[in-house]
Amino acid sequence: MGYWFSKIPSKRWAEKFFLLYSPVWMTIFSLIVATETYKLFYDVEFFILGLVVSLPCVLYPLAFPCDADKGKPLRDRYWVKANIWLALFGFVGNYFWTHYFFVLLEATYKFPVTFMLNEVPVFLYFVTHAYFVSYHAATTPILRRWWTAFGGGKSWIKTLGSIVIVFAMAYFTAFMEAWTLEKVPYYSIKNRESMYLIGSTFYMIYFVISFPMFARIDETPNEPRWSLSRTALEALGSAMIVFILCDFWRLIIGGLSASPSLSIPFLGAHGIK
Template identity: 35%
Template sequence: MWFAKDGSKAWAEKFFLFVNLSSLILFLVVFIGSGLYERYDDRVSYAVVSGLMVLPNIVVPVVLVGKSDKVLPWYTRFVWKANMWNLVFGFIGNYFWTHYFYKILGARYTFDTFRLNDVPIPCYLATHVYFLFYHSVSSITLRKLDEATTKLPTPLRRAIFVCGVLMLAYLTAYMETLTISAFPYYEFVDRDKMQSVSIQRD
């Protein structure tokens, strides 16, 4: 089984996969890949684009309610719990942990926009889309991995699961770095080293 047995969670996973993959494709292919970002380089435009990416995650579940969610109070629906978790986690990550990328990995954003703790506001917004997508893919993948290893001895099963988590974490970090690499306002001291082992060369 790929999607969760819980109907509310399964609907949210499908919704987040579709909506956020669509947003990321539009963002990476149309906005970044086509060079459209060069035409909209004022302080507000990037925030507007990132905000538009986030909006479907908030607005659509109000209008389009999953079958299992119709009988639940709105605040108990998984789609809202996941949204809130990712908003909080994304904010904490951007506000406190982005400096890891700045200081240790030599990364920095150079585009002109509004910032909070020296992190561009559009990054806070785009993180929500990326994280909802990552968490959906990770949950589905790890669930399938867990299901595929049910007949194995427990120690082996746990080892495979840990390896799966580590591989997903590395793949996610690598893909995020790779997908944003075409954006010239995101710089690294040593891009090749960053993309391979995430260590800045002295």
């Protein structure tokens, strides 16, 4: 019989906490957009917003650990590993992959901020963390429900179903994020229809890899728990897979209105300079 939440207490608690916290930061974001309060924001205000939505993912479980985590060193707590994995994956995404959006998808943004890192506002690194925590907290139980429905065995139905579920969740996540960003005027999208349909397909590459890879953290009850070093290496390895696939897209498909020989700022026509 399949089940949704992890059998490992530390992971089960963290997954439920992340899911319960998600509506909180989403409500904060929605109110800021609906009231257009963001029009009053500059460097400090945007940076505080990034901290407000992301830090509770770390501070709450640190201050109020669940019973399963009490007495455990931080390195053994699932929420620590989850945050490390997503922070590293999100950092690579913002620092490198954002430039694919700039060039290939002709989607840019011009926030009234000067606090930037590789042409990306620093506050977005923190906002991305909140987004990714919610995405992965929501999709991991869905994958687990499907995987455990077949017990510990393997079958072509289980494998095919996993592929379909991952691709469906990845595209839905990418499309919904692209669509909701339409309400923020700081984002400039040259061709919105193409961005929603084709751009979402490009963006879903992130999640086709990250959803199943992230779900593997401390997933099997009878196996040793992941170390922090393994967590970091797995996150960076997953990011490298996405990096390769994004660049294959650049070489084979190209941009929405340009040839496949497009050059990304940190890439030459044939690879990294």
